[in-house]
Amino acid sequence: MMNLSCPSRVAVGEEGGGVVKRRRAAALRRVDRELAKGNLKLAVNLVKQNASALRGFSAAKQVPRRVSSVEELKLLNLSVTETSALQSLLDSILFSIQTTLKSQSSVTSEDNDLYLEDDIVDRKQVMEHEAGHFLVGYLLGVLPKQYKCCMEDVKQDEVVDASVKFVGFEFLTELEDVVVSEKQLHKVKPGSRANRSKLSSTLLCKFACVIVGGLVAEHLVFGYSKGHHEDVEKLDIVLKWLQFTEDEAHTVMRWAVLNTLLILRRHGEARAALVEAMAQGRSIGNCIDMIETNLNHLDI
Structure with a gap:
């Protein structure tokens, strides 16, 4: 049976090595500019709008709030x-x-x-x-x-x-x-x-x-x-x-x-x-x- 998941993993890897990195760099330059201007909401929106390149933002897996040990x-x-x-x-x-x-x-x-x-x-x-x-x-x-x-x-x-x-x-x-x-x-x-x-x-x-x-x-x-x-x-x-x-x-x-x-x-x-x-x-x-x-x- 053909492994359909392999091509997608390769594609993601190739994109991650180029396109995503460039997109992330461009987005973060804009974030820096907006933070410097005091445009805080715009800076946050820029991060959210570039979720595919900034995958870590707001993505942490968390412990259920009822758990404490x-x-x-x-x-x-x-x-x-x-x-x-x-x-x-x-x-x-x-x-x-x-x-x-x-x-x-x-x-x-x-x-x-x-x-x-x-x-x-x-x-x-x-x-x-x-x-x-x-x-x-x-x-x-x-x-x-x-x-x-x-x-x-x-x-x-x-x-x-x-x-x-x-x-x-x-x-x-x-x-x-x-x-x-x-x-x-x-x-x-x-x-x-x-x-x-x-x-x-x-x-x-x-x-x-x-x-x-x-x-x-x-x-x-x-x-x-x-x-x-x-x-x-x-x-x-x-x-x-x-x-x-x-x-x-x-x-x-x-x-x-x-x-x-x-x-x-x-x-x-x-x-x-x-x-x-x-x-x-x-x-x-x-x-x-x-x-x-x-x-x-x-x-x-």
């Missing part, structure tokens, strides 16, 4: 390897988050940065952290609009200036106008749904995964994470503003970490390539091109 993944017959090591890593990350929240300080960040501001001066660790944010956002359909990783001439004990900003997380700026101090959040009655209509569950889930992306990437690469994790504290502020109970917030965080961990674990090559691109100060479009070029498209 490796054991539950196994019960659902979802493909998971090295389950014991994966559960151990998940527990380690969650412990790191809980430790951070216990010593939580007030949020003083500006705009909608997802940033790392602490005693980390190791270039590799900072870059892995920021690339984790960037890659998770892109694969979940949240377009990075700007990043900075000022690592040149960084001296020991100096604060590292690093951040990634995304299109679609502007609600953080609005939130900061409402939440003047963390004391106000503690006065809000948990369980109330007054603010929940202001943020869709889909956007919240994306935000939660993106914001823990840096922390998860560090654990994947180094086995631990350093710093005060102010991005995690920001997620906690958002959950309090949405008036989630402690159990509800824990469920969201646990799912987000598991989902993000599996996404980043599948795409180690793309993450490594992205780290190099960001370290060189490449444009958003060039960084995305590095992701697409090294992405495991058979298991996004």
